[in-house]
Amino acid sequence: MNADVQDCIVLLGDSLTQGGWEPHGFAQRLSFVYARKLDVINRGLSGYNTEWAIPVFEQFFAKCKAQETLPKVQLMTIWFGANDSCIKPSPQHVPLPAFAANLSKLVNFVKSPDSVYYSPTTRVVLITPPPVNTRHRGAQLAARDPPQDLDRKFDVTREYAEAVKEVGRKEGVPVVDIWTSIWEATGKVEEDLTKYLKDGLHLNADGYTFVYDDLNNTIKESYPEIHYEALEFVFPYWGEVANSPDPLKALTRRDIFTGEYRV
Amino acid sequence: MNADVQDCIVLLGDSLTQGGWEPHGFAQRLSFVYARKLDVINRGLSGYNTEWAIPVFEQFFAKCKAQETLPKVQLMTIWFGANDSCIKPSPQHVPLPAFAANLSKLVNFVKSPDSVYYSPTTRVVLITPPPVNTRHRGAQLAARDPPQDLDRKFDVTREYAEAVKEVGRKEGVPVVDIWTSIWEATGKVEEDLTKYLKDGLHLNADGYTFVYDDLNNTIKESYPEIHYEALEFVFPYWGEVANSPDPLKALTRRDIFTGEYRV
Numbered sequence: 349m350n351a352d353v354q355d356c357i358v359l360l361g362d363s364l365t366q367g368g369w370e371p372h373g374f375a376q377r378l379s380f381v382y383a384r385k386l387d388v389i390n391r392g393l394s395g396y397n398t399e400w401a402i403p404v405f406e407q408f409f410a411k412c413k414a415q416e417t418l419p420k421v422q423l424m425t426i427w428f429g430a431n432d433s434c435i436k437p438s439p440q441h442v443p444l445p446a447f448a449a450n451l452s453k454l455v456n457f458v459k460s461p462d463s464v465y466y467s468p469t470t471r472v473v474l475i476t477p478p479p480v481n482t483r484h485r486g487a488q489l490a491a492r493d494p495p496q497d498l499d500r501k502f503d504v505t506r507e508y509a510e511a512v513k514e515v516g517r518k519e520g521v522p523v524v525d526i527w528t529s530i531w532e533a534t535g536k537v538e539e540d541l542t543k544y545l546k547d548g549l550h551l552n553a554d555g556y557t558f559v560y561d562d563l564n565n566t567i568k569e570s571y572p573e574i575h576y577e578a579l580e581f582v583f584p585y586w587g588e589v590a591n592s593p594d595p596l597k598a599l600t601r602r603d604i605f606t607g608e609y610r611v
Numbered sequence: 612m613n614a615d616v617q618d619c620i621v622l623l624g625d626s627l628t629q630g631g632w633e634p635h636g637f638a639q640r641l642s643f644v645y646a647r648k649l650d651v652i653n654r655g656l657s658g659y660n661t662e663w664a665i666p667v668f669e670q671f672f673a674k675c676k677a678q679e680t681l682p683k684v685q686l687m688t689i690w691f692g693a694n695d696s697c698i699k700p701s702p703q704h705v706p707l708p709a710f711a712a713n714l715s716k717l718v719n720f721v722k723s724p725d726s727v728y729y730s731p732t733t734r735v736v737l738i739t740p741p742p743v744n745t746r747h748r749g750a751q752l753a754a755r756d757p758p759q760d761l762d763r764k765f766d767v768t769r770e771y772a773e774a775v776k777e778v779g780r781k782e783g784v785p786v787v788d789i790w791t792s793i794w795e796a797t798g799k800v801e802e803d804l805t806k807y808l809k810d811g812l813h814l815n816a817d818g819y820t821f822v823y824d825d826l827n828n829t830i831k832e833s834y835p836e837i838h839y840e841a842l843e844f845v846f847p848y849w850g851e852v853a854n855s856p857d858p859l860k861a862l863t864r865r866d867i868f869t870g871e872y873r874v
Binding site: 352360366369370376379380384387389390392394396400404408409414418424439440466535583585586587589595596599600601 | 659851858
């Protein structure tokens with residue numbers, strides 16, 4: 349693959365992250381605005397919870413020594429809770445204290461200098477799960493063959509969203525609070541979640557707009573140096589090459605933060 | 612960045628490739644269907660021609676030794692011609708023989724065992740530039756301040772598209788012939804290119820559908836082993852984890868071709 353030319357953003361999460369590749373999803377929109385600046389790597393795994401995310405993280409995230417010869421992760425979003433908050437006896441259920449501990453563990457994998465995955469360049473953002481439309485979800489599960497019981501509760505998912513915010517405070521990591529943004533956008537009416545959730549659980553394009561906009565604002569506030577508007581292209585605007593007395597030199601890869609040549 | 616867990620597809624080209632990240636663009640659609648199988652890395656550079664792509668390639672593509680510790684490129688699309696075919700005195704113009712030679716050079720960077728970038732895992736696909744709607748493009752340029760002359764000709768771009776096909780034959784590389792697909796879809800009426808080109812030059816979502824569909828078919832025919840339907844997830848479907856007597860083992864990363872554990 350490509351050598352140390354373009355760093356990346358990693359999106360770690362469940363189906364809400366995996367589905368970020370849909371048209372107007374947050375991965376698609378990030379890829380578009382970060383083109384030629386940072387690559388977007390999607391590690392969204394449909395159905396996964398934080399318990400399963402830990403061994404996955406331990407395999408996909410490079411250890412300190414290996415990081416030296418790989419593109420750096422400049423930003424990582426961690427977005428779980430939609431499955432952890434499944435109610436028993438769902439095999440996806442993770443008890444609330446374990447969920448919070450797992451999130452802290454994921455954060456500290458990259459932020460703790462004692463971790464073998466310590467990555468001082470990686471800025472972390474946590475994202476809360478969206479509210480659940482239990483009527484919509486319940487109707488969909490009841491219509492399956494055989495019919496299934498409702499597997500999520502509105503107030504339980506809210507507790508998991510609260511736990512994400514608490515982990516953010518404890519670990520000093522910014523939180524994109526999609527739960528609240530979407531809930532308030534409905535005027536706090538569960539039935540009106542159909543505007544943003546296509547099946548009571550997964551976001552539609554309008555739902556993803558909250559994720560993209562809120563994440564964009566969080567980057568601007570907490571990590572302004574990697575907001576896409578603050579970054580330079582690795583390889584310059586074509587007009588600069590065309591007008592350069594030395595096009596080959598103009599085509600030298602650049603530092604996205606300073607615009608200086610990297611040789 | 613992530614270690615050697617998920618390989619990738621690289622898209623090399625100009626603005627038509629860079630714009631592949633738009634909703635319904637071919638990069639977005641590939642990312643969606645290859646999720647959890649191969650990452651999609653977009654090296655589309657708006658305005659660039661093959662002359663400028665060569666030094667860019669030499670910087671972003673890893674040399675043989677470095678490839679050992681980086682994700683492998685399983686597929687690379689090379690899509691130029693839309694700018695090379697600009698007519699003189701455009702600084703983007705590349706003479707037709709040089710264009711063909713540059714394309715061959717890019718192909719052989721990865722396919723020739725003598726190349727320092729030789730990558731035996733990298734399958735290559737060439738893509739032709741789409742036809743130009745010179746009336747639409749001309750009107751847009753004339754409306755600029757100051758007005759600009761038409762910079763592309765219908766028949767010239769067709770010659771560059773033909774050259775791509777000739778390079779494909781010569782180098783034994785499959786070609787996605789977007790020029791012909793789109794031209795035939797209009798019934799060979801230049802004005803009707805407005806159905807697929809938003810400004811006479813760049814594809815809209817319907818235009819990208821040809822790129823995605825034709826590329827998908829080409830992969831199926833020429834490289835069926837990496838068609839997305841033939842590949843396994845690196846990390847399995849969640850139900851397999853939930854039902855496993857040993858969830859940790861079930862979460863071991865897998866070979867996308869065989870589905871076997873990779874340790």
